[in-house]
Amino acid sequence: MLRAEVKEKLIQIVGPKNLLDSQESLLVYSYDATPNYQAMPDAVIKPRNTQEIQEIVKVCNEFKVPIVPRGSGTNLCAGTCPLEGGIVMLFTHMNKILEIDEENLTVTVQPGVITLDMINAVEEKGLFYPPDPSSMKISTIGGNINENSGGLRGLKYGVTRDYVIALEVVLPNGDVIRTGGKLAKDVAGYDFTRLMVGAEGTLGVITEATLKLIPIPETKKTMLALFDSLEASGAAVSSIIANKIIPATLEFMDQSTLEVVEDFAKIGLPTDVGAVLLIEQDGPREVVERDIEKIAEICREQQAKSVQIAQTAEEGLALATARRAALSALARKKPTTILEDATVPRSKIAEMVKAIDEIAEKHQVEICTFGHAGDGNLHPTCMTDARNQEEIERVEEAFADIFAKAIELGGTITGEHGVGVMKAPYLAWKLGEEGVNAMKTLKFAFDPNNIMNPGKVFAKETKKRVVVQR
Amino acid sequence: MLRAEVKEKLIQIVGPKNLLDSQESLLVYSYDATPNYQAMPDAVIKPRNTQEIQEIVKVCNEFKVPIVPRGSGTNLCAGTCPLEGGIVMLFTHMNKILEIDEENLTVTVQPGVITLDMINAVEEKGLFYPPDPSSMKISTIGGNINENSGGLRGLKYGVTRDYVIALEVVLPNGDVIRTGGKLAKDVAGYDFTRLMVGAEGTLGVITEATLKLIPIPETKKTMLALFDSLEASGAAVSSIIANKIIPATLEFMDQSTLEVVEDFAKIGLPTDVGAVLLIEQDGPREVVERDIEKIAEICREQQAKSVQIAQTAEEGLALATARRAALSALARKKPTTILEDATVPRSKIAEMVKAIDEIAEKHQVEICTFGHAGDGNLHPTCMTDARNQEEIERVEEAFADIFAKAIELGGTITGEHGVGVMKAPYLAWKLGEEGVNAMKTLKFAFDPNNIMNPGKVFAKETKKRVVVQR
Structure with missing residues (x-):
């Protein structure tokens, strides 16, 4: 519970309507899309502008109250679970598209804008924002930036980081800084723009962002x-x-995912094959035609059992939708679905998927794998039951093995979901103790009172396990 | 001069041949490509591998000896001028291309590799490294990364930062960290890869880099x-x-640049026009043809006096070479050439060039402007004489006005050259005091003894001038 003094100060800033602390409100924001993590916040706050956020941060820094910035809570690393209490900060009042600049090809938004709303708005003007996280229908841009969200188009177009060119940020000490600009080139000092992208809300509160756009593919x-x-x-x-x-997307589903997806979507996918690639190319018509023909030829050369090119946009959409439905389809099978995102260099995909199967077998757990083959970003997904403690322990052992294998192959513990709470114990496996120490140095230089999303990225304890040699 | 004890320790690490401190050696490394800056180092060191660098850094940190990492010294911000003495670190022994990975489209290099050598090596395999700083014939990749170099292809392809995906770095405390990987997606912790790109050697020594490649345009x-x-x-x-x-490049030259370039290159450029755009498109043949036709049409609609499409590759090359020759051509006119890189949003180009002309007029200095119109990155270039102190003061006043104007238009003080010594006094104009303070917090958290390239990025004194309101 917040101290009365703190609560009063916060109410003075945002007004009584924008500070919630009823049991129901706290419960709603005690968890996010990540299974198995829950912790009660002390309050939920809805600031209306940057200045209010600045004042809130100052109060919280003075009284050492944690702040957990939260978009729609769709992240899969428990990144918005208020692990150490404090206030969950919502951006429901800061959800405007401030400007679409057609001359400079940029869009400027507040953090609370829903990703797909922004995508639709820029596409109406013939412009394109490529990052397409699976949660884009409900996720916010602020959340995407904090998590450096990826998506299906990462291979060709990159991820959120590659499109953020300017930010307004409230730092833990209450200073407001503006980074970057509507500029393709800017080297005035350290790259604080990209430093904030993917920092999971641990370095400050993002209050405004300018994103780069490109012309929409023909x-x-x-x-x-x-x-x-x-x-x-x-x-x-x-x-x-x-x-x-x-290709714009180059998606992979293994046999077990395929079976579940077909059972769910009923669009006539074959379920008796070992693996499926869903491939999309975009761009000028001639190039797309040529690339798709060439890709079909390559697949046949590589012993594809069948190659099917969608003849209409609707047919293409049905195929893409099947892939996008993978998580929902898998989620139906068991009470708990744990979706991971171990990532490897593209050349190691087959080896990694094979290893995942062997690891699942070893620990006797059910794991389906799908994901972004083009960029090596896999989603081994475990269907389990959180109430079965014994099984959950085996699941965790299996994922630990998967992370270790990914790192062994030159990969990483998380390609697009973030570290959050969930992967914090494994961070040193990827970065080494020196790497984690360097990141801690940075974190605590900016946030000595550890008010910004505490308990994330850095684990209190790391897994007792030999650090994988690189 | 180095203390005898320090010198001995360094010689123990690199051997006597790799520590130079003759007057001639010190003189050679007392300046870089930036006019008007010179300071003598205490020694020049040539480590052979990462471990030697680690040991050197530890000694320097213990004895508080500055380290100035230097590639070929082609930077234009006095970024490698050893302002506070110490040792200049050369990478002449660490100049290998370690691997070109055709499956993952990456190249891994040591910092001392010459940019163009690497570009040629990857192009032989049908791959493409887009950043093309004008100095690429002599600059090193390590230098490019430290300065986040741009080039002519920035508009379409981005800058060095957009291609660096993994680094090995020796931190000021002597820790060696490895960031990133051969991965399109990696969100395991803060983005230290991009933090190091463009940090101008003030946060650590880059000892290895993996760069992303793309297929070479047809x-x-x-x-x-x-x-x-x-x-x-x-x-x-x-x-x-x-x-x-x-377009791949969209370059601009004003009338005065044009005159000087034609006088130098004699390729029949008209000198009686107000401005020239040099435009290149690359990609699949059909698309290039179509885009170039369309661009020609647009130029005519916008009252172009003439539009000339190169009919052969040689003709195209001649045109591109003329633009690349701009700096050399201008440099012939007067003893001292000061090339700046104020950058504005693309939509403000014409306004900015006009303002530059007015500012030159006001301060009675000679400034030609050319640059990367597509990304708003201009190169106002002053032909002057460093021996004429009175004129140099006017030149500095003029550039101060140019930086202020760029910021007023939503731009930045440096698009691709870096802050170094030269632009340090103006950094707060772009970032505000809060922004500079945040960067200092970061710098001194990592480098409390200020051994890494001291005197760069952060000025001892800022220009006494009202901070431009944004």
């Missing part, structure tokens, strides 16, 4: 290639890239 | 459009982008 084409084996699909991925083609 | 076409007025050329730039075309 056209798009979708295809599906079926393979008997994982290895064949992996070889096809490598061969497409080695042939100097960078 | 073809390229070049054109030249002449305009009677600045405004017309600026309108053409805006209109090209507004028509959703992103």
Whole structure:
């Protein structure tokens, strides 16, 4: 519970309507989309502008009250779970698209804008914001920036970080800084813009962002290639890239995912194959036609069992939707779905998927794998039951093995979901103790009272396990 | 001069051949490509590997000896001038291309590799490293990363930062960290990769880098459009982008630059026009043809006096070479050439160039302007004489006015050259005191003894001038 003095100061800033602390409100914001994590905040606050946020941060810094900035809470690393209490900060009042600048190809937004709303608004003007996290229908841009969200188009177009060019940020000491600008080139000092992207709300509160846009691709084409084996699909991925083609999306589903998706979506996907690649290319019509033909040829060379090119936009959309439905489909099977995002260099995809299968077998847990094959970003997904403590422990052991394997292959513990609470114990496996120490140095230089989203990124304890040698 | 004890420790690490402190050696490394800055180092050191660098850093940190990492010294912000003495660190022994990975589209290099050598090596494999700083024939990749170098292709392809995906860095405390990986997606902790890019050697020594590559564009076409007025050329730039075309390069030269370039290169450029745009598009043949035709049409609509499309690759190259020769050509005119890189949002180009002309007039100095119109990155270049103290003061006043104007238009004091010593007094104009303080917090958290390239980025004194309101 907040001290009366603190509560009063906060109410003075945002007004009584914008500070919630009823049991129901606290309960609603005690968890996010991540299974198995819950902690009660002391209050929920809804500031109306940057100045209010600045004042809130100053009060919280003085009284050492944690602040957990939260968009729609769709993250999968428990990044917005208020682990150490404090206030959950919502951006429901700061949800405006401030400007779409067609001359400089930028959009300026408040953090509370829903990602898809912004995407739709810029597409109406013939412009394109490529990052497309699966949660985009409900996620906010502020959340995307804090998590450096990825998506299906990462291979060709990059991730959120690649589109953030200017930020307004309230630092833990209450200073408001503006980074970057509507500028393709800016080297005036350290790159605080990218430092804030993906910092998971641990370095400050993002209050405004300017994003780079590009012209919308002229056209798009979708295809599906079926393979008997994982290895064949992996070889096809490598061969497409080695042939100097960078598709807009290059998605992978293993046999078990496919089965579940077809059962859910009923669009006639075959379920007796080893792996599927869903491939989209976008761009000028001639190029798309040529690339898709060439990709089809490569898939056939790599022993694809069948290659199906969508003949209409609707057919393409149905295929893409099937892939996007993977998580929902898997979530139906068991009470708890744990979706991870171990990521490896693209050339190691087949090896990694095979290792995941072996690890699942070893720990006797059920894991399906799908994901962004083009950028090596896999989503091994475990269907389990959080109430079964014994099974959950095996699940955790399995994921620990998966992270270790990813790192062994030159990969990382998280490609797009963030560290949050969930992966904090494994961070040193990727970065080494020196790397984690460097990050702690930075964190505590900015936030000596540890008020910004405490308990995230840095674990109190790391897993007792030999650090993987790189 | 180094203390005998320090010198001995350093010699123990690198061997006597790799520690130079003759007067000639010190003189050679007392300055870089930036006019008007010179300071003698105490020694020059040439480590052979990361471990030696780690040991050197530890000694320097213990004895508080400055380290100035230096590639080829081509920077234009006095970033490698050893302002506070200490040792200049050279990477002549660490100049290998370690790997070109065709499956993952990456190249891994040591910092001392010459940029163009690496570009040529990857192009031989059909791959492409887009950043093309004008100094690429002699600059090193390590230097490019430390300065976050730009180039002519920034508009379409971005800058060095957009291609660095993994680094090995020796931190000021001697810890060696590895950031990132051969990964399109990696959100394991703060983005130290991009934090190090453009940090101008003030946060650590970069000892290895992995860079992202893309497939080499199929073809390229070049054109030249002449305009009677600045405004017309600026309108053409805006209109090209507004028509959703992103050319590979979109370069601008004003009338006075043109005159000097033609006098130097003698390739038949007209000198009686107000401004010239040099435009290149690359990509699939059909798209290039279509884009170039469309761009020509737009230029004509915007009152271009003439539009000339290069019919052969050689003709295209001649045009591009003329633009690349701008600095050399200007440098012939007067003993001292000061090249700046004030940058504005693309839509403000014409306004900015006009303001530069007025500022030059006001201070009675000679300034030609050329640069990367597509990304708003201008190079107002002053031809002067460093021996004429009175004139140099006027030149400095003029550049101060130019920086203030750039910021007023939403721009920055440096688009691609870096802050170094030269622009340090102006940094607060762009970032505000809060922004500079945040950067200092970071710097001194990592480098409390200020051994890494001291005197850069942060000025001892800022210009006594009202901070420009944003």
